[in-house]
Amino acid sequence: MNDTGRPLRHVLILGGTTEARRLAAVLAAEPALRVTTSLAGRVAAPRLPAGEVRIGGFGGPDGLARWLREHAVDALIDATHPFAGTISHNAAVAAATAHVPLLALRRPGWVPGPGDDWHPAPSLEAAAAALPTFPGTRIFLTTGRMGLAHFAHLTDLWFLVRSVDAPEAPCPPRMHTLLDRGPFTLDGERALLREHRIDVLVTKDSGATATAPKLTAAREAGIPVVVVSRPAVPEGVPEVSDPAGAVSWLRKVAL
Structure with missing residues (x-):
């Protein structure tokens, strides 16, 4: 009452x-x-x-x-x-x-702007299938720990995986895990892409402002972004x- x-x-x-x-x-x-x-x-x-x-x-x-x-x-x-x-x-x-x-x-959701090199994918499976078609082998994967099984078969690619909690198998065999939680800064995302020599960014269209700086950093570096569409x-x-x-x-x- x-x-x-x-x-x-x-x-x-x-x-x-x-x-x-x-x-x-x-x-x-x-x-x-x-x-x-x-x-x-x-x-x-x-x-x-x-x-x-x-x-x-x-x-x-x-x-x-x-x-x-x-x-x-x-x-x-x-x-x-x-x-x-x-x-x-x-x-x-x-x-x-x-x-x-x-x-x-x-x-x-996020909207691409001038200079963005975005590649939409309808699912995590489709995103994984698209990765071998890009030049370069170093992937920044920011889709969360729950969907890593979709990328586990990509043995020729190296993944930087960022998630809040540690992922569990199955995972890509060549993987470095970064445990972190947003919000992330633009300077921090720029440094991360440089340090790990990232060739492709994979993300879900979460629309969150806390994680959007990675998109700006990728645009500045000329890095293609595979964007998984939301249901x-x-x-x-x-x-x-x-x-x-x-x-x-x-x-x-x-x-």
Whole structure:
């Protein structure tokens, strides 16, 4: 109950992104709301948001639908990483099953500018298949530790892999791992490309400003960039690009 005696409206955020943390901070200050953020638990030391936090999976769409009902959730906001396709699909199915309004919060994707040498790829598999067609053998791979298996067969290439946590096998046999977390600076990315003599950059279209300096550094160095396209938001799910848009939607459906 809030100060007026009315029951709190419960909002569940599927989080793990900067936008999710910003949204949780805004909503936690709303006296009429109870805010819970769910984190997948794939990062060893996640940055915790304001409000209540749960860590771990739900057991698929049926488990999430059950959690929505049992915890009297009034609105569900999918603010996961743009490439968390399975979670987004499960959220759409669960929200429809539990009759809970669902919104997707997705930051805008990157847009190439003058001088960029970008090569779109529809998937990690396609990105891996394209790499042998580029001149040079030294690859800066910034697609995260979960998809390294797609590159494990490329034995003639050397990879610099940057991720928050240490990757697990299968991995490319010729690989150097750099454990780091953004935001990254332009000077730092320039130095990294020079130090490791990078020939090709591979990245997902995450749209994050914290990791965008590598794109500028690659453009300056004349390095081609393989950009893996993000999956579409599930059909029928409304989408906004920032926390302010999510707050506006929430005021219409749950406040």
